[in-house]
Amino acid sequence: MPALLEIDRLKIDARGDDDGLTPIVKGVxxxxxxxxxxxxIGESGSGKTxxxxxxxxxxxxxLEFTGGEVRLDGRxxxxxxxxxxxxxxxxxxxxxxxxxxxxxxxxxxxxxxxxESPVLHGQLSxxxxxxxxxxxxxxxxxxxxxxxxxxxxxxxxxxxLQRLMAAMALCGxxxxxxxxxxxxxxxxxxxxxxxxxxxxxIRQEGSAAIYVTHDLSVVAQIADHIVVxxxxxxxxxxxxxxxxxxxxxxxxxxLMAAVRPPPAAGQGDESSDAHERDxxxxxxxxxxxxxxxxxxxxxxxxxxxxxxVAVQRGHTVGVIGESGCGxxxxxxxxxxxxxxxxxxxxLDGDRLQPSLHQRDRGELQxxxxxxxxxxxxxNPRQRIDHILxxxxxxxxxxxGAEKRKRIGELLHMVELPPEFAGRYPEELSxxxxxxxxxxxxxxxxxxxxxxxxxxxxxDTIVGANVIELLKRLRKQTGVxxxxxxxxxxxxxxxxxxIVVxxxxxxxEQGPTDRVLSPPYHPYTxxxxxxxxxxxxxxxxxxxxxxxxxxxxxxxxxxxEIGCPFFDRCPLAVEGTCDREDPPIRRLGEGHAIxxxxxxxxxxx
Amino acid sequence: xxxxxxxxxIAVGIATLLVVSVLIFIGTSVLPGDVANIILxxxxxxxxxxxxxAKLGLDQPAHVRYFFWLGNLMTGDLGVSKAGSGFGTxxxxxSEMLVPRMWNTIRLAGVVAAVAVPLSMALxxxxxxxxxxxxxxxxxxxxxxxxxxxxxxVATFLVLVVAVYLGWLPATAYMSGNETGxxxxxxxxxxxxxxxxxxxxxxxxxxxATVLNVMSSPYIEMAILKGVPRQRIILRHALxxxxxxxxxxxxxxxxxxxxxxxxxxxxxxxPGLAKLMIDAVxxxxxxxxxxxxxxxxxxxxxxxxxxxxASILSNPRLRHPK
Numbered sequence: 001m002p003a004l005l006e007i008d009r010l011k012i013d014a015r016g017d018d019d020g021l022t023p024i025v026k027g028v029x030x031x032x033x034x035x036x037x038x039x040x041i042g043e044s045g046s047g048k049t050x051x052x053x054x055x056x057x058x059x060x061x062x063l064e065f066t067g068g069e070v071r072l073d074g075r076x077x078x079x080x081x082x083x084x085x086x087x088x089x090x091x092x093x094x095x096x097x098x099x100x101x102x103x104x105x106x107x108x109x110x111x112x113x114x115x116e117s118p119v120l121h122g123q124l125s126x127x128x129x130x131x132x133x134x135x136x137x138x139x140x141x142x143x144x145x146x147x148x149x150x151x152x153x154x155x156x157x158x159x160x161l162q163r164l165m166a167a168m169a170l171c172g173x174x175x176x177x178x179x180x181x182x183x184x185x186x187x188x189x190x191x192x193x194x195x196x197x198x199x200x201x202i203r204q205e206g207s208a209a210i211y212v213t214h215d216l217s218v219v220a221q222i223a224d225h226i227v228v229x230x231x232x233x234x235x236x237x238x239x240x241x242x243x244x245x246x247x248x249x250x251x252x253x254x255l256m257a258a259v260r261p262p263p264a265a266g267q268g269d270e271s272s273d274a275h276e277r278d279x280x281x282x283x284x285x286x287x288x289x290x291x292x293x294x295x296x297x298x299x300x301x302x303x304x305x306x307x308x309v310a311v312q313r314g315h316t317v318g319v320i321g322e323s324g325c326g327x328x329x330x331x332x333x334x335x336x337x338x339x340x341x342x343x344x345x346x347l348d349g350d351r352l353q354p355s356l357h358q359r360d361r362g363e364l365q366x367x368x369x370x371x372x373x374x375x376x377x378x379n380p381r382q383r384i385d386h387i388l389x390x391x392x393x394x395x396x397x398x399x400g401a402e403k404r405k406r407i408g409e410l411l412h413m414v415e416l417p418p419e420f421a422g423r424y425p426e427e428l429s430x431x432x433x434x435x436x437x438x439x440x441x442x443x444x445x446x447x448x449x450x451x452x453x454x455x456x457x458x459d460t461i462v463g464a465n466v467i468e469l470l471k472r473l474r475k476q477t478g479v480x481x482x483x484x485x486x487x488x489x490x491x492x493x494x495x496x497x498i499v500v501x502x503x504x505x506x507x508e509q510g511p512t513d514r515v516l517s518p519p520y521h522p523y524t525x526x527x528x529x530x531x532x533x534x535x536x537x538x539x540x541x542x543x544x545x546x547x548x549x550x551x552x553x554x555x556x557x558x559x560e561i562g563c564p565f566f567d568r569c570p571l572a573v574e575g576t577c578d579r580e581d582p583p584i585r586r587l588g589e590g591h592a593i594x595x596x597x598x599x600x601x602x603x604x
Numbered sequence: 605x606x607x608x609x610x611x612x613x614i615a616v617g618i619a620t621l622l623v624v625s626v627l628i629f630i631g632t633s634v635l636p637g638d639v640a641n642i643i644l645x646x647x648x649x650x651x652x653x654x655x656x657x658a659k660l661g662l663d664q665p666a667h668v669r670y671f672f673w674l675g676n677l678m679t680g681d682l683g684v685s686k687a688g689s690g691f692g693t694x695x696x697x698x699s700e701m702l703v704p705r706m707w708n709t710i711r712l713a714g715v716v717a718a719v720a721v722p723l724s725m726a727l728x729x730x731x732x733x734x735x736x737x738x739x740x741x742x743x744x745x746x747x748x749x750x751x752x753x754x755x756x757x758v759a760t761f762l763v764l765v766v767a768v769y770l771g772w773l774p775a776t777a778y779m780s781g782n783e784t785g786x787x788x789x790x791x792x793x794x795x796x797x798x799x800x801x802x803x804x805x806x807x808x809x810x811x812x813a814t815v816l817n818v819m820s821s822p823y824i825e826m827a828i829l830k831g832v833p834r835q836r837i838i839l840r841h842a843l844x845x846x847x848x849x850x851x852x853x854x855x856x857x858x859x860x861x862x863x864x865x866x867x868x869x870x871x872x873x874x875p876g877l878a879k880l881m882i883d884a885v886x887x888x889x890x891x892x893x894x895x896x897x898x899x900x901x902x903x904x905x906x907x908x909x910x911x912x913x914a915s916i917l918s919n920p921r922l923r924h925p926k
Contacts, residue, residue, distance in 0.1 A: 056829055089831035102822040107844040107920055117830040152920040168830075 003031035004073065004208050005055055005176055011067035012050055012059060012232075024050055024063060026232040030225075032176065032208050039211045039219040039240070041255070042229035043459040044430065048212045051229070052178045054078065055210060056093050057085040072176070090117030094169035098181040100161035104153035110164055111149025118172035129171065136167040139204065140197045158323070159190035163197055170205060177202065177209040183218060187322040187486050188530040195221055195532075196543055214459045216259050217532035220244050221539040228252045240536060258461045262533050263492035265513035279349030280310040281480040282334060282367065282448045287343035289333045290504075299341050302558065303329045304504045307343070311448060316474065316481040318495030318512070320488055320527065324556040326504040327484045331450045334482065335369045348447075365395040368446035372453040374433035377440075378425040384411075384436055385421035391443040410439040413476075415469060431462035435469070442473070448480045455490060467494055488531050492516055497590070500524050503556050503564035510591030521593045522547065522569045546570040563596065571597050606922060613912055617905045624901045625677070629670045631897075632890045641888075673891075677898065683891040698895050701880070706899070709876040713861035715792055716799040721854055724804035728811025733838050735816060744812070747805040759798045759871045766794065776873040795872045799865060803857040810853040814846040821845075848915030855911035863900035 012025040025047045032038045040048040050063060054070045057077035069076040077088060089095075094117070097103040104113060114136075115129035124132060130149060137145035140163040153161060162182060169177055182198065183191040199222050202209055211222055219226060219240070226243040228236040228251065236249035247253050261267065287307045290299030303326045311317045319327050332338035334345060336356035345352045347366055353359045371377040378387055388407045392398050398406055408418050414435040425433055434454060441449055451470075455463035467490060473479060485491050491498060491512075498515040500508040500523060508521035515524060526547040532538060543549075550570040557564065562578040569577065573596060582594045593599075640656040641648060657663045661672070676683060682698040727747075731740040750758070767775035773793050818824065819842055827841045866878035881896035883889075916922050 053829075058829060060825075086831045086833065089829050091831060095826070095829040097822060097826060099822065103826045105823040105827070105841050105845070107918070108841070116827075116832065120830075120832060120836070152924050154921050155924060 002074065004034045005032040005210075006071040007031065007051065007054065007068070008071065009068035010051065010054060010070060011065070012047070012054065013064050013066045014062055015064055021064070021066070023066075024232050025054075027068065028229070028232070028234055029068075030227050030234065030237055032210060034175070034208050035206050036224045037202060037209045037211055037222055038225045038227060039213065039223035040227050040229060041213060041216060041219055043214055043461055045231065046229040047232040048229050049180055052180060052210050052212045053095070055176060055178055056089050056095060058089070087121065090174070091121045091123060091172050092174055093176045093178065094172065094174040095178045096165050096169045096180060096182050099185055100165040101153070101158060103165060104161060106153055108152075109149065110151055110153060110156070114149065114164065114168045114171055117168070121172060123172050133167060133171055136170055136201075137164075139201055140164075140167055142167075159186060159194060162186060162190075162194050166198060166201060170201060170207075173205065174207060177207050178212070179209055180212045181214070184213065184215065188488070188527060188532075189322060191218075192530050192532065192539065192542055195539060198222065199539070215532070216244070216255060216460075217534045217538075220534050220536050221532060228255065244534065244536065255461070256534070258464045259534050261489065262531050263488040263516055263528055265517040267493045267516075279346070281313040281315075281348065282482070283310040283346040283349075284308065284330075284334060284340075285344050285346065287330075287333055287340045287345070289329060289338055289340040289342075291338075297341060302504065302560075304333065304340075307504075307506055309499055309506070309509070311480045311482055312496075313447070313480055314474065314478045315496045316483055316494055318491035318498045319482060319484045319501060320486065320491055320498060321501035322486065322527075322556055324503075325501040327486075327501055328452055329504075330501070331369065331452050331482060331484055334448075335367055335450055336364075337369075361395065365444045366447040368441035368444050368449055370438055370441045370449060370451045370454050372456060374425075374430070374437040374457075377437050378433060380425050382424075383421070384423055384425070384428075387425075387436065387440055388421075388443050391440060395444045406443070410443055413442060413473065414439045429462075431458055431466065434458060434466055438466075438469075442477075442479075446479060448482065450482045450484075452484045453486070454483075456485065456487065463490070470494065488527055500527070503558050505564060506592075506594065507565065508591075508593045510587070511589055514587070514589060514591040519587070519593065519599050521595055522571050522597075523565050526568070563594075571595075571601065573597075606916065609916055609922065610913065613909055617909050620905055621898075621902060625674060625898060626670070628894050628897045628901075629666075629673065632893055633666060635888065635890070673894070682895045685889055685892055698892055701892065702877070702895060702899070705875060705877045705880045708874065709862055709865075709878070712792060712795055712799070712865075712874065712876060713858065715796050716803060716861055717858055719796065720800045720803045720857070721807065723800070724807035725811050725850070727804070728808040729815060729838060729843070731808070731812045732815035732819065732842075733834065740812075743808065747808050750801055751805045751809070755798060755802045756867045756871060758801055759794075759868055762794060762798055763871070766797075795865075795868050795874050798868050798872075799861060803861060806857055807850070807853055811846070811850050814849045815842050818842045818845045844918060847918040851911045851914040851918075852908075855907040859900075859904045859907045862903045 006029075008029050009027045010025055010029070011023065011027055013021040014024050015021055028047070028051055030038065040052060042048045050060070053059065054065070055072070055077070057070070057080055059065055065078045070078050072088070072092065077085060080088070104110070111130065111133060114133045115124070115126070118124040118132070119126055119129050133149055134145050137148050142148055142160055142163055148156070148164075156164065165182070179198065183194050186194060195218065211219065213219055223240045226236075226238065226240050227234055228243065228249065230251050235251045236243060236247065238248075243252060244256075247256060284307055287304060288298075288302060289304045290302040292300035294300035307330065309317060309319075309330070319330060321327050329338060333340050336345075336352070336354065336359055339354035345354065347363060352363055356364070385404070385407050388410055389403055392403050392406050396406070404421075407421055411418055411420055416432060416435055416439075420428070420432070420436070425436065428436065434457075438454070455466050458466060470481070470483075471494065474481065481494075483491065483495055495512050497510065498508075498512050499506055500515065500521060502523045508515055508524050516528070520528070529542060529545050529547050532542075547570055550568055557567070559566075562580060563569070563572075563582045566572050566577045572578070576596050580596070582596045585593045585595065585599060587593065587599060640653050640660060640662060644652055644656060654663070661669065664672070673683075680699075682702070685696045685698055685701060727743050731743045734740055763775050766773050773790055775794075815838065819838075824837060824841055827837045832841070863878060865876065866882055868874070869876045869879040870882070877896060877899065881893060881900075884892035884896060
């Protein structure tokens with residue numbers, strides 16, 4: 001049987017401002033058979049999305065096809081006239097983007113967008129399309145399928161929107177699906193649910209798919225064939241089993257090495273205790289905080305309730321939990337961006353003013369914030385030396401030659417060449433920008449760095465390099481870290497202590513090795529078991545665990561009474577867990593679990 | 605939530621109007637001389653001035669006069685003309701003087717808006733549909749040029765070409781109030797043309813910029829990849845998300861058509877509200893000045909309120925809360 005899609009010596013160039021051409025894809029060939037899932041894997045800049053989009057005859061603005069063919073059923077889609085390309089898009093080849101939140105038009109209903117393509121292409125009447133959409137909502141296990149179409153994108157959750165995008169792509173029964181990092185932005189628990197839904201719906205519909213990702217563990221769950229790309233060239237191409245279990249190319253092996261092992265005890269790099277003093281560097285005591293103004297000064301939406309966390313000098317506290325659990329809010333309280341409504345924040349044992357505006361310059365200097373998105377945190381109109389120079393001048397009072405010297409030291413510290421001082425952020429890659437973002441926080445010579453998802457937007461290899469850098473900085477400077485991430489594997493390798501947040505409460509905390517080995521809080525167990533493993537067949541096994549059955553595909557709900565994890569917990573006791581606040585069980589060495597169940601019962 | 609936002613904005617609008625009324629009152633009070641001076645002119649003696657001031661209520665303290673004026677304003681009593689500007693005489697009720705002028709202004713503004721708004725939005729959309737093409741460059745260049753030229757120059761140039769050189773239309777748009785049909789069209793043509801040029805450029809540029817901005821968002825790329833035709837992408841996917849800023853610039857331009865067209869009205873001798881206000885300032889007919897100023901401010905506030913409401917209504921997050 002001939003292949004459905006044949007990509008044949010495809011070349012794509014980027015046209016620069018000076019009209020010069022830079023090759024992005026350098027003669028790539030592979031094919032996709034009917035009913036087959038081919039994964040394109042590589043880091044950003046490898047050209048994987050560009051290649052995948054060529055199956056639709058589409059190149060992003062600024063890119064040009066300069067050679068080769070992309071044949072769908074033998075016809076080249078690149079040289080097709082535009083109206084034929086349009087007739088093909090959505091009908092025969094459908095695209096699923098990375099961020100469903102950005103891909104859905106906020107002003108139109110979900111139903112209109114899901115059914116738009118088949119109706120426009122004359123495949124289905126409006127009524128037929130609505131029925132087909134409803135059928136897909138059911139297949140993708142979306143709630144309230146008969147009324148979902150009338151809602152707007154902002155009215156459903158992120159994981160649901162991601163599955164709705166699959167419905168949008170599948171509505172016209174395309175022969176080929178292009179999936180572009182469709183689970184990268186999701187929490188682990190949502191990711192495995194979405195993966196499962198994609199996999200079963202692809203099997204059911206019998207469509208072929210190109211799956212673009214940088215995450216090998218995800219690929220292992222879904223792909224039949226794998227194409228490994230680097231800088232616009234194919235490095236290795238073979239069946240999933242062969243590429244994952246017997247990789248032959250160097251680059252593939254490097255990619256495999258950068259995949260973090262599933263989180264477990266004993267992966268951490270012990271921090272030295274040389275910098276330790278009596279009082280913790282930063283401590284929050286009985287903090288309650290939230291947004292909005294309710295009665296008698298309490299926030300109308302309590303996001304954090306009664307939180308106690310201490311960060312020892314030179315240590316790293318990892319904060320983990322799904323989105324909506326209050327991780328960023330905790331960092332905002334520590335930094336003073338969001339004053340706590342109850343409780344206190346202590347720096348070196350001294351009480352800090354709750355709000356940023358009341359803290360003095362010395363206190364501000366000691367606690368610095370590293371934001372998730374370097375793109376938005378760095379002013380695009382300021383050069384790097386200006387960005388780094390401001391905090392140096394403001395906190396350390398250095399000017400002129402001394403300031404320039406310090407900027408050089410900072411760039412050296414984050415392993416960037418000194419000439420970067422004269423560049424603008426847009427001239428830097430994602431990983432380099434994140435290093436500058438880090439250097440900006442270090443410029444103040446802080447004692448505590450609050451890192452909010454600093455590597456979440458980076459590729460595996462680039463992210464691993466940033467973690468190595470952080471480990472080195474921790475050793476050299478004795479800075480303490482509060483490291484927020486939804487990625488448990490990163491935290492397992494970097495943190496000395498872990499705080500597990502669920503719905504604004506600490507459900508488990510303690511030394512990393514204790515938290516990552518039994519006994520677990522049921523939520524911790526759910527998080528650990530949801531991290532994809534680089535092993536074919538893992539997804540099916542993971543979906544069978546009782547944690548997965550009880551806890552996956554539920555949203556985090558803030559509750560006032562009882563244990564917030566009640567409705568997702570396989571061990572929940574009705575009448576107790578939903579009515580009474582769980583007791584804190586102290587298991588020694590600072591390890592504590594907040595649960596009604598006893599230590600013996602978590603061990604199962 | 606929607607009702608709440610609406611009520612809040614109405615309250616803010618009323619508060620703004622009150623603040624404006626104070627400013628207008630102070631502004632007119634500090635003008636040198638008063639109505640008594642003007643009326644008596646050469647015959648003024650200290651005694652006659654004092655007597656006239658007492659008769660006109662000008663001897664009261666400022667805050668008393670303000671509340672008296674405000675109270676009358678709220679009951680719809682705009683007072684009587686104290687100098688007889690325009691075609692009125694001393695003692696003509698101001699409302700009688702305002703109504704025909706207001707009607708003229710509304711007629712001109714209405715005709716201009718009916719032409720300029722659809723025209724400029726269509727041109728803006730066209731330019732945004734084909735960015736970088738010759739069509740886009742011609743439209744962009746022309747509107748940029750027209751924005752940069754002051755309106756009196758546009759008006760004078762039009763008079764020179766259309767009225768003097770070609771002789772197609774009269775140079776002035778003076779109206780007795782009895783014009784009908786063709787006469788009316790001829791009278792309105794020149795000022796309309798001038799104002800359409802001035803108002804369209806801004807709306808067109810804003811439409812183009814906003815739609816282009818929306819066109820670079822991921823959901824537009826998604827629509828392209830779904831095989832949605834270009835026309836539908838612009839009209840269904842992009843325009844709806846661009847409506848907020850466009851409505852705002854339309855509102856500002858409409859408000860300008862009511863209050864800011866004094867130069868055009870003067871050049872074409874068109875008897876509108878703005879010209880009435882200038883006449884009133886020259887004759888120090890303060891009640892008339894105050895009334896005109898209040899009308900202009902109220903127009904701005906009402907139009908901006910409507911624009912705000914339109915942008916709220918075009919935002920599904922506010923229309924359909926979670």
